[in-house]
Amino acid sequence: MSKTVVEQAGPVAGASEPVVSEQIVVRRGKLAAMREAGSAYPNTWRSDHQCVDIHARFDDMDDQTLEQYTDPMRVAGRMMAHRVMGKSSFVKLQDGSGQIQLFLNRDVLGADVYNPTRKWDLGDIIGAEGTLFRTRAGELSIRVTHIETVSKCLRPLPEKWHGLSDVETRYRQRYVDLMVTPESRDTFRQRSRIVSLLRQGLEERGFIEVETPMLQPEAGGAAARPFSTHHNALNMELFLRIAPELYLKRLLVGGFERVFEMNRNFRNEGSDATHNPEFTMVEFYQAYADFNDAMDTTEGLMRSIATTLGCEQVEWEGVDINLTQPFKRVRLDESVFDRRPDLRGHANDKALLATVCMQVIPDFKPLITWKAGHYLLALFEELVEPELLQPTFITHYPVDVSPLARRSNDDATVTDRFELFVAGREMANGFSELNDPDDQRGRLVAQAQAKAAGDAEASGVDEDFLRALEFGMPPAAGVGIGVDRLVMMLTGQHSIRDVLLFPHMRPEQ
Numbered sequence: 001m002s003k004t005v006v007e008q009a010g011p012v013a014g015a016s017e018p019v020v021s022e023q024i025v026v027r028r029g030k031l032a033a034m035r036e037a038g039s040a041y042p043n044t045w046r047s048d049h050q051c052v053d054i055h056a057r058f059d060d061m062d063d064q065t066l067e068q069y070t071d072p073m074r075v076a077g078r079m080m081a082h083r084v085m086g087k088s089s090f091v092k093l094q095d096g097s098g099q100i101q102l103f104l105n106r107d108v109l110g111a112d113v114y115n116p117t118r119k120w121d122l123g124d125i126i127g128a129e130g131t132l133f134r135t136r137a138g139e140l141s142i143r144v145t146h147i148e149t150v151s152k153c154l155r156p157l158p159e160k161w162h163g164l165s166d167v168e169t170r171y172r173q174r175y176v177d178l179m180v181t182p183e184s185r186d187t188f189r190q191r192s193r194i195v196s197l198l199r200q201g202l203e204e205r206g207f208i209e210v211e212t213p214m215l216q217p218e219a220g221g222a223a224a225r226p227f228s229t230h231h232n233a234l235n236m237e238l239f240l241r242i243a244p245e246l247y248l249k250r251l252l253v254g255g256f257e258r259v260f261e262m263n264r265n266f267r268n269e270g271s272d273a274t275h276n277p278e279f280t281m282v283e284f285y286q287a288y289a290d291f292n293d294a295m296d297t298t299e300g301l302m303r304s305i306a307t308t309l310g311c312e313q314v315e316w317e318g319v320d321i322n323l324t325q326p327f328k329r330v331r332l333d334e335s336v337f338d339r340r341p342d343l344r345g346h347a348n349d350k351a352l353l354a355t356v357c358m359q360v361i362p363d364f365k366p367l368i369t370w371k372a373g374h375y376l377l378a379l380f381e382e383l384v385e386p387e388l389l390q391p392t393f394i395t396h397y398p399v400d401v402s403p404l405a406r407r408s409n410d411d412a413t414v415t416d417r418f419e420l421f422v423a424g425r426e427m428a429n430g431f432s433e434l435n436d437p438d439d440q441r442g443r444l445v446a447q448a449q450a451k452a453a454g455d456a457e458a459s460g461v462d463e464d465f466l467r468a469l470e471f472g473m474p475p476a477a478g479v480g481i482g483v484d485r486l487v488m489m490l491t492g493q494h495s496i497r498d499v500l501l502f503p504h505m506r507p508e509q
Contacts, residue, residue, distance in 0.1 A: 023121075023156045024154060024155060024156070026121075027121050027152065027153070027154045027155075027156075028154060030118070030119075030121070030152065031152045031154065034149065034152065039148075039149070040152070041151055041152070042148075042150065045076055045127035045148065045150050046074070047074050047075050047076045047095075047127065048073075048074045049073050049074060049075055050075070050095055050096070050097040050098075051075065051077070051093070051094070051095050051097050051098040051099055051100040052097035052098045053097070054073060054075075054100055054132070054140070055098065055100070055140060058132055058140055059140055063134055066132060066133065066134060067133070069131075069132060070131055071131070072129050072130065072131060072145070073129065073130060073131065073132060073142050074127070074128075074129045075093060075095065075100065075127070075128055075129075075142065076093075076095060076125065076126065076127040076128070076150060077093045077094045077095030077096075077099075077125065077126070078093070078094050078095075078123060078124070078125050078126075078153075078179060079091055079092070079093060079120060079121075079122055079123065079124045079125075079126055080092045080093070080094045080099065080122065080123075080157075080179075080180075081122070082120065082122060087105065087106035087107065087114070088103065088104065088105050088106070089103075089104045089114075090102065090103060090104070090141075091104060091126075091128075093126065093128065094179075100140070100141070100142060101135070101139055101140070101141040101142070102128050102130070102141065102142050102144050102147075103130075103133075103135070103141050103142065103143050103144060104144050104147065105143075105144075108143075108144070108145060109144065109145075109146075109147065113147065119149070120149065121152075121153060121156075122153070122156070122157050123153030123155070123156065123157045123179075124149055124151070124152060124153045125149070125150045125151035125153070126147060126148065126149055126150055127147070127148050127150050128142060128144045128146065128147045129144065129145055129146040129147075130142040130143045130144040130145045130146070131143050131145070157176070157179060157180060158176065158180060168505075170184070171497050171503050171505060172505055172508065174501055174502055184498075187487075187491050187493065187498065187499060188499075188501060190309070190487070190490070190491050191487045191491070191499055193309065194305060194309070194483070194486060194487055194490060195262065195280075195483060197304070197305045197308055197309075198262070198282050198301065198305065198481075198483070199262065201300075201301045201304055201305065202260045202282075202284055202301070205258070205297065206258045207258040207259060207260045207284055207286070208256065208258065208259055208260070209259075209260055209261065209262065210248070210251060210256070210259050210260070210261055211261060212241075212244045212247035212248060212251075212261055212263070213241065213247060214240060214241050214264065214266075215229070215231075215238045215239070215240065215241075216238065216239050216240075216241050216247075217236065217237075217238060217239070218239070218459070218460050218461075218462040218465075219239035219240075219241065219242050219459060219460075220242075220243070220245070220246045220444075220459040220460070220462050220465070221241070221242060221243030221244065221245030221246045221404070221459075222242045222243040222245070222265075222267075222459075223401075223457040223458065223459070224242040224243075224267040224268075224269065224457050225267065225268040225269060225456045225457055226239040226240060226241075226242050226266070226267070226268060227239065227240040227266050227267075227268050227277075228240075240266035241263075241265060241266065242265055242266065242267050243265055243281075243283070243480065244261050244263045244265075244283055245283060245404065245478065245480070246462055246465045248260075248261060248283060248285050248478070249285065249433060249465070249468070249469075249473060249476075249478070250465065250468045251285075252285055252287055252433075252473050252474060252476050253468045253469070253471055253472065253473045257286070257287035257288070257474070258284070258285070258286050258287070259284065259285050260282060260283060260284035260285070261282070261283055261284075262280070262282050262483070263280070263281055263282070263283060264278060264279070264280055265278070265279055265280075265281055266278050267279075271503070271504060273494065273495045273496060274425055274485060274488075274496055275496065276484070276496050276497070276500055276503055276504055277504050278504065279482070279483075279484050279496070279500075280482075280483040280484055281480045281481060281482055281483055282480070282481050282483055283478065283479065283480040283481075284297075284478065284479055285433070285476055285477070285478040286476060286477055286478070287474040287475070287476045288474060288475060288476070289475075289476060289477040290416060290432045290475070290477050291395070291416040291417060291418055291430060291431050291432045291477050293477055294418070294430040294431070294432075294477035294478065294479045295327075295329065295393050295418055295420075295430070297479065298420060298428050298430065298479050298481065299326075299327050299391075299393075301481075302323060302391075302481075302486070303323055303324070305486075305490070306323045306490060309490060311323075311490050312324045314489065314490060314492060315492060316422070316423050316488070316489050316492055317423040317424070317425075317494065319389045319390075319423045321389075321390065321391070321422060321423060321489065322390060323391065325390070325391075327390075327391040327392060327393055327420070328390065328391070328392040328393065329392075329393045329395055329418075330392060330393070330394055330395065331394075331395050331396045332376070332377070332380055332394050332395065332396055332397055332398075332414075333347045333376065333396065333414070335380060335384045335394060336376060336379050336380050336383060336384060339383045339384060340356065340379070340383065343356065343379075347372070347376055347398075347413070348372045348413055349372065350370075350371060350372040350375060353372055353375035353376055353379065354366065354370075354375050356375075356379060357375050357378050357379060357382075360379070360382060360383065361378060361379075361382045364378070366378070367450075367453075367454065367455055368453060368454070369449070369450040369453050369454075369455055369458075370400075371398075371400040372398070372400065373397075373398025373399060373400025373401050373402075373413070374398075374400055374401055376398055377397070377398065377401050380394070385421060385424055385426075386424040387424070388421035388422070388423075388424055389422075389423055389424065390422070391420065391421075391422050391427075392420070392421050392422075393418045393419070393420050394418060394419050394420075394421060395416075395417070395418045396408060396411075396414040396415065396416070396417070397414065397415055397417040397418075397419070397431075398413060398414055398415070399412070399413055399414060399415055399443075402415040402417045402431065403443040403444065403446070403447050403459075404431070404433070404434055404440070404443075405417040405431035405432065405433070405434055406431065406432040406433060406434045406435070406436075407434075407439070415431055415432075416431055416432035417429075417430070417431035417432075418430055418431065422489060423489070425485060426482070426485075427481065427482055427485055427486065427489070428479055428480065428481040428482065429479070429480050430477065430478055430479030430480065431477065431478065432475070432476075432477050433473070433475070433476045433477060433478055435469060435472075435473040435474070435475060435476065436469075437466055437469035437470045440466060440469055441461070441466050444459070444460070444461045444462065444466070445461060447459050447460070447461075448460045448461050484496050484499055484500065487499040
């Protein structure tokens with residue numbers, strides 16, 4: 001048997017490769033018999049109960065009342081365990097909500113139906129009907145009067161997941177992971193709940209949900225390398241969006257004053273514990289608001305979600321995070337000066353900042369287009385960012401690294417921009433939006449020049465966006481929150497792959 005077949009089948013405790021191969025052969029033999037009988041993969045079974053509902057309704061019912069309840073229960077799910085005891089057997093059935101025990105008896109079902117060796121394998125999807133009772137051990141069960149195979153499982157299920165190689169298999173074969181790992185199912189149910197609460201929180205604040213293009217003629221709204229493609233009919237190059245920002249701002253121009261999008265973004269970059277080339281963000285924009293309002297909304301959303309889920313205090317990356325306390329707000333330059341007092345008053349001294357970067361950052365390689373703000377940001381990322389454990393807003397980013405943010409009224413070299421950090425990881429980015437079309441053109445032109453000079457993450461000039469600004473965009477604030485990282489924090493997961501159903505992986509060898 002080839003190695004590939006073993007990996008696809010999944011590890012089986014105590015089994016050698018030939019045993020796995022034999023199991024598949026045996027299962028296919030059973031499928032062949034089903035085909036011959038005309039019963040392979042039917043679509044006739046209909047359930048009327050789920051396991052979680054049965055337990056919720058009947059677990060606390062006393063035995064006498066339960067014996068008098070004779071309404072039949074029709075359930076369906078995957079056979080996760082099968083314990084044979086002569087002419088009786090117990091089956092653990094798992095549906096999308098949970099598990100329930102089935103009791104099978106040969107005298108009730110008939111010898112032909114009951115024969116467990118000939119009929120069923122672990123992993124088979126079955127339908128069963130019967131009445132409820134409680135076993136001597138006190139477990140709520142269904143005494144089956146009818147059972148049938150709904151879908152044949154041709155590959156043996158793994159008994160355990162352990163070790164690094166199995167972790168990779170969990171990501172590649174998420175469908176198997178979800179079958180056998182309750183914690184994974186719980187994480188993705190929690191993810192769904194968090195996304196729903198994000199939508200609910202924004203809608204309660206008067207935001208409307210919109211959709212903007214994923215294929216864009218100009219990749220903008222963030223500093224990232226895009227994926228490109230070609231539209232044959234129009235004979236033009238298009239880009240998968242790196243952010244929806246410029247289109248959401250167009251909607252502010254059009255008169256929608258509070259908008260949000262739960263969006264998929266695509267960035268042509270590597271994968272690590274917090275990055276995946278395809279990821280989810282929620283971006284929202286509010287007219288007649290500034291970055292202080294945006295920070296308030298961001299903090300309020302996160303706290304309300306955590307409160308609803310009962311996880312205001314969570315452990316993440318070895319840090320006990322408290323989401324009940326007000327989030328700190330610290331200027332970026334001041335956070336650097338606190339670690340390097342010798343730089344205070346020199347935030348715009350490019351030469352000095354570059355020298356310090358060379359001294360403190362291993363393998364430091366700046367781009368030729370960098371300005372003072374780029375070096376200051378590099379020092380922040382090296383000296384400060386890893387130490388931001390409790391929720392902290394870092395504010396007033398340099399103009400040099402914030403091409404879409406409004407300049408501060410008090411200092412034209414910085415912007416009214418913030419990023420939120422928790423456990424040393426960026427969670428959100430927002431700012432007072434730049435609505436001066438002339439200032440915006442100048443910054444986009446500078447970005448285009450940096451792109452031409454070799455900065456793969458710089459954007460070009462979006463003329464239609466500039467035209468929209470010339471019609472007049474109201475003062476506004478916008479925020480992007482990383483949904484995947486928010487889910488990681490609230491569920492205590494350490495890798496983004498654990499909160500993505502199908503993370504990107506290298507091809508199997």
